[in-house]
Amino acid sequence: MESQDSSSDSDESDPTRMDDDFSTLGIHELILKWLYSNNLRHMTRVQSLSINTFLKKGNDVLVQSCTGSGKTLCFVIPILHTYLQNESYEFKNLLDVYSVIILPTRELATQVFEIIVDALVFIENKGRVEKSRSKIKHTFKIMERNLYCSLIIGGTTVENDVKFLSNAKEREYVKCFIVATPGRLSHLMDKLEHERVWTFKNLGFIILDEADRFLEMGYQNDMSKIFRHLPKQRKTGLFSATLTSGVQTLSKLCLSNQIFINADDLSKNSVSNLSNEVSNATNYTTPRGLNNYYLILSTEQKLHFALLFIEYLRKTGATKLVLFFLSCDLVDYYYEIITSLSSTTNPLKYNDKSKGKTNVNYYRIHRKLTTKKRNKNINMFKSDSDGSLSVLLCTDIFSRGIDIPRIDWILQFDPPQDPNFYLHRIGRVGRADSIGNALLLLTETEESYIQFQINRKIELAKIPPEILNKVKDIRSNIGDSDMNSDGMPYVLYADKLEDHPDGVGRDVGDGDDGCHVENIAKSESYSYLEHLKSNPVINPVLPWERTSFILACLRAMNSTNRDILLSSSRAFVSYTRAYSEHSLKYIFEKHKLDYGSLATSLGVLRIPRVKEILGKNISHFLQSSVNPRDVPFLDPEKESKRLKELREHVPEKRKLVKKDPEKSKRTRSEKRKAKRNNTYEEWNEFRREEALVKKLKKKKFDAKNVEKLLNNEELSDAGEEFDELGDNVDVDLKDPKSLKRWILRGKGRKKRR
Numbered sequence: 001m002e003s004q005d006s007s008s009d010s011d012e013s014d015p016t017r018m019d020d021d022f023s024t025l026g027i028h029e030l031i032l033k034w035l036y037s038n039n040l041r042h043m044t045r046v047q048s049l050s051i052n053t054f055l056k057k058g059n060d061v062l063v064q065s066c067t068g069s070g071k072t073l074c075f076v077i078p079i080l081h082t083y084l085q086n087e088s089y090e091f092k093n094l095l096d097v098y099s100v101i102i103l104p105t106r107e108l109a110t111q112v113f114e115i116i117v118d119a120l121v122f123i124e125n126k127g128r129v130e131k132s133r134s135k136i137k138h139t140f141k142i143m144e145r146n147l148y149c150s151l152i153i154g155g156t157t158v159e160n161d162v163k164f165l166s167n168a169k170e171r172e173y174v175k176c177f178i179v180a181t182p183g184r185l186s187h188l189m190d191k192l193e194h195e196r197v198w199t200f201k202n203l204g205f206i207i208l209d210e211a212d213r214f215l216e217m218g219y220q221n222d223m224s225k226i227f228r229h230l231p232k233q234r235k236t237g238l239f240s241a242t243l244t245s246g247v248q249t250l251s252k253l254c255l256s257n258q259i260f261i262n263a264d265d266l267s268k269n270s271v272s273n274l275s276n277e278v279s280n281a282t283n284y285t286t287p288r289g290l291n292n293y294y295l296i297l298s299t300e301q302k303l304h305f306a307l308l309f310i311e312y313l314r315k316t317g318a319t320k321l322v323l324f325f326l327s328c329d330l331v332d333y334y335y336e337i338i339t340s341l342s343s344t345t346n347p348l349k350y351n352d353k354s355k356g357k358t359n360v361n362y363y364r365i366h367r368k369l370t371t372k373k374r375n376k377n378i379n380m381f382k383s384d385s386d387g388s389l390s391v392l393l394c395t396d397i398f399s400r401g402i403d404i405p406r407i408d409w410i411l412q413f414d415p416p417q418d419p420n421f422y423l424h425r426i427g428r429v430g431r432a433d434s435i436g437n438a439l440l441l442l443t444e445t446e447e448s449y450i451q452f453q454i455n456r457k458i459e460l461a462k463i464p465p466e467i468l469n470k471v472k473d474i475r476s477n478i479g480d481s482d483m484n485s486d487g488m489p490y491v492l493y494a495d496k497l498e499d500h501p502d503g504v505g506r507d508v509g510d511g512d513d514g515c516h517v518e519n520i521a522k523s524e525s526y527s528y529l530e531h532l533k534s535n536p537v538i539n540p541v542l543p544w545e546r547t548s549f550i551l552a553c554l555r556a557m558n559s560t561n562r563d564i565l566l567s568s569s570r571a572f573v574s575y576t577r578a579y580s581e582h583s584l585k586y587i588f589e590k591h592k593l594d595y596g597s598l599a600t601s602l603g604v605l606r607i608p609r610v611k612e613i614l615g616k617n618i619s620h621f622l623q624s625s626v627n628p629r630d631v632p633f634l635d636p637e638k639e640s641k642r643l644k645e646l647r648e649h650v651p652e653k654r655k656l657v658k659k660d661p662e663k664s665k666r667t668r669s670e671k672r673k674a675k676r677n678n679t680y681e682e683w684n685e686f687r688r689e690e691a692l693v694k695k696l697k698k699k700k701f702d703a704k705n706v707e708k709l710l711n712n713e714e715l716s717d718a719g720e721e722f723d724e725l726g727d728n729v730d731v732d733l734k735d736p737k738s739l740k741r742w743i744l745r746g747k748g749r750k751k752r753r
Helices: 029-037 045-055 071-085 106-124 158-168 182-191 212-216 220-228 245-254 299-315 328-341 371-383 420-426 448-455 465-472 513-534 544-560 562-580 595-602 636-656 668-697 703-710 719-723 736-745
Strands: 018-021 042-044 060-064 095-102 139-142 145-152 174-180 205-209 235-240 258-262 290-296 320-324 360-365 389-394 409-412 436-442
Touching: 029 071, 029 106, 042 045, 045 060, 045 071, 045 258, 071 095, 071 106, 071 205, 071 235, 095 106, 095 182, 095 220, 106 139, 106 145, 106 174, 106 371, 145 158, 145 182, 158 182, 174 182, 182 220, 205 245, 212 220, 212 245, 220 245, 235 245, 299 320, 299 328, 299 389, 299 409, 299 436, 299 465, 299 544, 299 595, 328 360, 328 389, 328 544, 328 562, 360 371, 371 389, 409 420, 420 436, 513 544, 544 562, 544 595, 562 595, 562 636
Parallel strands: 060 235, 060 258, 095 174, 095 205, 145 174, 205 235, 290 436, 320 389, 320 409, 360 389, 409 436
Antiparallel strands: 018 042, 139 145
């Protein structure tokens, strides 16, 4: 701590600054060599504060530090060091679990697992660096002792986990490290509760990384189940970039004799055991090397800006860009659209063999992809080193803890639903004292979000004019004759929409239907382009004529490719629902969202009918003349199947839904009023029938007259029956209303008590 006090004030303000050498910790020599082999010699501030504290006996720790500050090593080093010092083995043919590390997502769990495996391989080989391995290793022989490292996450069957654990326990005296997600670990613990597979009696460490996510993701029950299986005599560590009330709740559940370490806030004692430090921790810290920007522009111009920005990064030699979206459907849609529009040839020529030829590598991840596909895409994005630009489109699943080196920019299409995720999104860059940039796109109605983040001590500045101008003028820096050879996307330099190629849709329809759809789409594309040009947005940030061209291309793609059409509709629905679920509803007010502009930006032909848009503003949207039912799949097999289903089911459906012309003219309020009246009349009819049945039971009517009354027929011989009731009966048999009032009034009934 003395060396920290002697540092300059500017250095002390950075929680990721490098402190003492790792050799000052007194950790095992092999761990130190492993760190040096990975060019890790000096500790960051959080490592300097927490590793020694965590190594001391009887201390549980709660650690707050910004993203990218090196929190993972704060628990990996103590686990490895104490394991190498521990020589006790008590259980034969039973996995003796030594440490459990729990993380909120599969990707983060896989990343931590790979770090631990890398260290164990180095230690097993006694400091010799092993050549690249094609397969992840799970079993190790360290100092003549068996060790099994298990990754327990979803995406595979739980039976596979049971099988691997059962095989591992067959060796004599096996210690075990577990890296897991809470849902799968809880399930596995329940399944193996009465099986002799593992034991937690000698558990040394339980680690919860990204602790604030566990309660947010609804893991309360799983965490409670897990802690019921664990002994109370253990070391527990909670690590998080932000400290919320949820973290405080979790700390009460699992920590004892806790020490709170705040590596971000230098105005207080960095290490304390005061519980109120947690509840008072409201400041948020970003890495010092991060340049954090925003840009205000219309919804219609976001796609145009993204294409220009990607091209700008490609020209400037950037290697990695991450694009964040609100939902999985938006990721899927923009992945298809951006990859198509980034093509160096006309994206409307779907049969062109050069379709998809770009100078940029595109990847995507979100929770709906399989674990195998997600891991594959992340690894490919991480390992791309051919000098070309790699772009990852993702949801907030990528915003937590995942460490990808050399990410140059973060581009957020929209702010996250939870404002705490903003900090984690931008934390993917500027890690470990490197330089990084982040840019947030906002509309005018969302501008107050900037002040909200500034109030949280998160610096946010308008994108510098020199960067914005370079992005806007990327086309003017290249001669017209060199556009194609330079690899620029077609939609950024083409002057007009070229004709659709012959054959689009021809081989998938019956007769001339495919050509008919193609001709309508072609003519509509030109008229739609002229409509957009004549109706620009107010104060466009980018050249509106080029934006109009891109939006017209987008509409044409929706008009001729059913896969894209369905994807755009799903994207529209998911965006409207995600927007209505924003935590900051006073900033992201759904009644201020321009649904017409949103539909235009996505290129949909008709606005999908969802409850969120009833009565909302759709004035900035022009409906397509192309019938969505007529848009074909480009895959002949899928289109043939669709046409067959249409022939079999649609005529009957159309007949069923045919509306009364008079009813179709009614307004929505008139329809609601008619529905209420129908309900009221039905209820009155039930009351009337009930009253008649009761009078029948009292023999005030015979069954014949009751049936006539139910059918609203005239009574012929009911006079005598009414005469028998006496003079108090006030009813006119010839007046249906009078008769109805008498029936419902219940004359002659005994009062209920």
